[in-house]
Amino acid sequence: GAGVSQSPSNKVTEKGKDVELRCDPISGHTALYWYRQSLGQGLEFLIYFQGNSAPDKSGLPSDRFSAERTGGSVSTLTIQRTQQEDSAVYLCASTPRGSKNIQYFGAGTRLSVL
Amino acid sequence: AQKITQTQPGMFVQEKEAVTLDCTYDTSDPSYGLFWYKQPSSGEMIFLIYQGSYDQQNATEGRYSLNFQKARKSANLVISASQLGDSAMYFCAMREVQGGKLIFGQGTELSVKP
Numbered sequence: 001g002a003g004v005s006q007s008p009s010n011k012v013t014e015k016g017k018d019v020e021l022r023c024d025p026i027s028g029h030t031a032l033y034w035y036r037q038s039l040g041q042g043l044e045f046l047i048y049f050q051g052n053s054a055p056d057k058s059g060l061p062s063d064r065f066s067a068e069r070t071g072g073s074v075s076t077l078t079i080q081r082t083q084q085e086d087s088a089v090y091l092c093a094s095t096p097r098g099s100k101n102i103q104y105f106g107a108g109t110r111l112s113v114l
Numbered sequence: 115a116q117k118i119t120q121t122q123p124g125m126f127v128q129e130k131e132a133v134t135l136d137c138t139y140d141t142s143d144p145s146y147g148l149f150w151y152k153q154p155s156s157g158e159m160i161f162l163i164y165q166g167s168y169d170q171q172n173a174t175e176g177r178y179s180l181n182f183q184k185a186r187k188s189a190n191l192v193i194s195a196s197q198l199g200d201s202a203m204y205f206c207a208m209r210e211v212q213g214g215k216l217i218f219g220q221g222t223e224l225s226v227k228p
Binding site: 095 | 118147149151156157158159160161164166205207209214215216217218219220221
């Protein structure tokens with residue numbers, strides 16, 4: 001597929017469990033972003049990867065959240081010891097080189113913590 | 115701090131009519147980018163239109179145009195000839211100069227009536 005791919009599309013977990021969310025960016029895109037969208041809200045920035053540079057983690061809400069990007073492509077967002085307030089849609093976006101830096105989004109992973 | 119404000123939680127428009135969705139922003143950076151995204155009920159964020167802070171002309175993409183008034187710090191989206199498929203949430207966003215992360219408004223829910 002040509003777009004950003006995220007998996008799983010839906011994830012239901014129990015409070016206290018760890019979860020991993022995956023993002024496959026568009027081939028050749030150099031930058032990758034994670035955002036979180038709580039019910040009825042706008043998007044909240046979490047973390048940003050650009051090439052081999054150190055990621056911008058300034059949006060991660062707590063140390064239970066981490067992310068990595070392997071080989072400059074696929075990224076995994078990990079949430080440890082999930083809490084109910086972590087329930088949200090997690091969206092990934094990637095950006096090609098260029099001055100506009102238009103971000104193209106995946107369909108998201110809907111996380112429900114019971 | 116950078117901020118995006120969308121003051122219209124919900125809007126209604128008659129099919130085939132034009133509609134304007136409001137967006138104001140606040141930044142002290144001279145260089146920035148402004149974006150509009152559409153989010154249908156499926157959840158995917160779809161890029162619509164981009165305006166650079168130094169662009170002399172308002173951006174247009176098919177039925178979408180961006181009414182950019184730099185002095186007023188507004189970037190309103192105009193949708194001409196509304197279609198039923200335009201019913202969705204619409205988000206205005208601004209890109210930071212450094213890092214490229216997007217800052218989103220709270221969104222406007224547009225409903226197109228037949």
